[in-house]
Amino acid sequence: MTTLWDTTGSAVVKELAAQRRTGGAVLSGVALTLIVVADESRVAEAEEAATHAAEAHPCRLLVVVRRQLEAPAPRLDAEVLIGGRLGPGEAVVMRMYGRLGLHAESVVLPLLAADAPVVTWWHAAPPDRLATDALAVFAHRRITDTSLADEPLAALRTRAADYAPGDTDLAWTRSTPWRTTLASTLDSVSGRRSEPVRVHGGRVEGDSANPTAQLLAGWLSSRCGCPIAVEDGGRKPNSSGVDSVALQLDQDEEVRIHADRKGGAVISQPYRPDAGVALPDRPLGELLSEELRRLDRDEPYSEALEAATGTTELSRRSPEREHVWFDPADPENGNGARPRKRAAAKPAGDS
Structure with missing residues (x-):
């Protein structure tokens, strides 16, 4: 040097x-x-x-x-x-x-x-x-x-x-683990049905003042073709400001992903047992x-x-x-x- x-x-x-x-x-x-x-x-x-x-x-x-x-x-x-x-x-x-x-x-x-x-x-x-x-x-x-x-x-x-x-x-990059998990979960539901899944509504729960939560809701709104809002409440376990995401599907089904306090999340989807997935708070690098x-x-x-x-x-x-x-x-x-x-x-x- x-x-x-x-x-x-x-x-x-x-x-x-x-x-x-x-x-x-x-x-x-x-x-x-x-x-x-x-x-x-x-x-x-x-x-x-x-x-x-x-x-x-x-x-x-x-x-x-x-x-x-x-x-x-x-x-x-x-x-x-x-x-x-x-x-x-x-x-x-x-x-x-x-x-x-x-x-x-x-x-x-x-x-x-x-x-x-x-x-x-x-x-x-x-x-x-x-x-x-x-x-x-x-x-x-x-x-x-x-x-x-x-x-x-x-x-x-x-x-x-x-x-x-x-x-x-x-702030957008911090939403990547959530977006990846949501996409793979909906793909799983589509695979079970052998047909595309339609999302009729949903919500992001967490910190409405966090830009990552707002961008995640914006991404869901643009992809699903229906408004997805950010609702205050619940815990904010990581820098994303997102505690959970719930999506209402056609055929009266719901998919829900809820963050835990251990750097992971629990996926709840129809006709399958709850499953865990890693959802770490990633460092800046x-x-x-x-x-x-x-x-x-x-x-x-x-x-x-x-x-x-x-x-x-x-x-x-x-x-x-x-x-x-x-x-x-x-x-x-x-x-x-x-x-x-x-x-x-x-x-x-x-x-």
Whole structure:
């Protein structure tokens, strides 16, 4: 590891190139560039999660920490690591002071892995409009986490208003075990009948203020073609905020999945004994790793977000954004900010 104090972007590029020349096989097979935007208070857990994800998805890891934007003079401190504490690949941790933090892309762009997709993850409060952050504009995928917001449901509506294909949310990723269990259970009922199951209604019980519970209900609503609401009550055994899901089927049958306190759930379905299934509260690194498995648009997420927020036609929006300059020290922001003509990278697989 090399630490560069009060340095420049050019010096960071040169140091990374110098270490790369001696890195050998450590640097082969980079699949993407992962940009992590984190608050100083969350850097340690962001680094731990990104390191876990990098073990499954070889990447160049660039951590951006914007500090003290009001500082009178811009400054950049950087750590450059090859095969060190942040995983087997290349990593650069950049702490930006003063107005340099408003132009983080000027340091990040020269560090992107050549010909590799770019994913930006905010382990912090993202901007209300991602187009105001150039680190979002040139990314193929953008990962936020509405559960970190002071008002998660308001943040969920903000993400819907600002949505572009390629956006996703770790609150959505937390619902994966529930979605997998529900899908396999309904498939089991269909197999017994030898015909498709029709869902006529249902409910998600848990914490109605949790965005994961709302997105799970939105996913069920979009898939089942009937409204599924989140009802308060019961225990909230994990970060999903979901205690149980009950679905009313045709032929007067019901499927119910109820979480227990041991990291699992009990499945109750017609004509079969209750069965247990693992439903663990997954660590942040596993959530991030799951999102890095796909670089195309996540249509089930957009459908769930539509149903959860009442916003329509999200999948029809353009996957490209134009950078809108935003200066937090300028009181006129939001009243005449003009977009810069910088189109976003298209999601992988788009023509």
